Amino acid sequence: MIDKDRLLACFLELVRIDSLTFNEKKLVDHLADKLTAIGWQVKIDGAGAKIGGDTGNLIAHRPGNKAKPAIFFSCHLDTVEPGVGIEPVVVDGVVSAKGDTVLGADDKAGIAAVMEMAQVIVADPGEVGPIDIVFTVGEEKGLLGAKNLDWRMVTGRCGFVLDAAGMVGDITIVAPWQNTVNAVFFGKASHAGVSPETGVSAIQAAARAIETMPLGRRDRETTANIGIIQGGRAPNIIPDKAEIKGEARSLKISKLNRQTDRMAQAANRAAKAFGATVEVDIAREYDGFKLSLKDEVVVWAGRALESIGVKPAYAATGGGSDTNVFNSQSVSTVNLGVGYMDPHTTSESISVDQLTLAARLAVAIARVAGS
Numbered sequence: 001m002i003d004k005d006r007l008l009a010c011f012l013e014l015v016r017i018d019s020l021t022f023n024e025k026k027l028v029d030h031l032a033d034k035l036t037a038i039g040w041q042v043k044i045d046g047a048g049a050k051i052g053g054d055t056g057n058l059i060a061h062r063p064g065n066k067a068k069p070a071i072f073f074s075c076h077l078d079t080v081e082p083g084v085g086i087e088p089v090v091v092d093g094v095v096s097a098k099g100d101t102v103l104g105a106d107d108k109a110g111i112a113a114v115m116e117m118a119q120v121i122v123a124d125p126g127e128v129g130p131i132d133i134v135f136t137v138g139e140e141k142g143l144l145g146a147k148n149l150d151w152r153m154v155t156g157r158c159g160f161v162l163d164a165a166g167m168v169g170d171i172t173i174v175a176p177w178q179n180t181v182n183a184v185f186f187g188k189a190s191h192a193g194v195s196p197e198t199g200v201s202a203i204q205a206a207a208r209a210i211e212t213m214p215l216g217r218r219d220r221e222t223t224a225n226i227g228i229i230q231g232g233r234a235p236n237i238i239p240d241k242a243e244i245k246g247e248a249r250s251l252k253i254s255k256l257n258r259q260t261d262r263m264a265q266a267a268n269r270a271a272k273a274f275g276a277t278v279e280v281d282i283a284r285e286y287d288g289f290k291l292s293l294k295d296e297v298v299v300w301a302g303r304a305l306e307s308i309g310v311k312p313a314y315a316a317t318g319g320g321s322d323t324n325v326f327n328s329q330s331v332s333t334v335n336l337g338v339g340y341m342d343p344h345t346t347s348e349s350i351s352v353d354q355l356t357l358a359a360r361l362a363v364a365i366a367r368v369a370g371s
């Protein structure tokens, strides 16, 4: 049985522990102690050293009925800024942050739900199979923990990520591919007042490139954005360098590649028009995925939701998560709504009801998987 008070206390405790990306060790130590105390086998992998963080991913294991499939639950440990000194307040059954910080329900609501499951399963194991808990580092800075996860430590070969914005009931089965697009324009510096004729403005070239790039929502499946522009030295110097950084996403990989090719072409044309040069770098940030309604993880998540009286809503997302990485590594995984609202803002919140429902869902999945 879920203990609502224990769950809320656990969540409030978690959000008070600072865990900005690359600084998740304090939180990992806290969770490792709690899990070890109730009999889970805890390991920390080597991802921290590879990505420049102070700890690796936490992997906890509990052996169960081997006749049942081994599954894992996953959430990420890190939170975005401003996320230091978070003080949660509960008003009318809704938890939010008191000061000018995020709440960190993304993804500590998921962690709290999984921690409650971990305790419920120990108290009343029933017929559950082997279960892993995978808490990842560095999700918010490019899914880095998931990308460097040591799979040798993980028994489960299909998984449930609790990290989707949206209500409990949402099952993300479609997510986009994403490319990053960076372009560095090189012009020629010159005195802006004395000899502007001999200069080549890298900023003008970059501006033309952005203006002529297809950006925003391109179609139902494809989006593109330039989010950063930097360059120049002083008002009286023709700028010899300017850099733009952006991204594109699509539910179809062919459309994504076409989109980022067009962005590169716009950059090249603009550089040429101003006599500048440009280096364009396009890199795959993560792969997308599309699961079928018949996939086991999708079926089990749906059944678990129905068992707690929630109607499953199968959804496509425009965002990326660790789920993308797991699926790209042939580990079938769904992302589940946890009920937090306005993540990555200082108005982030979650209702105690949704938090409770998320924990009930995690327990239900542990019981339903494989049956």
Ligand SMILES: [Zn+2]
Binding pocket: 076, 106, 107, 139, 163
């Ligand atoms: Zn998240």
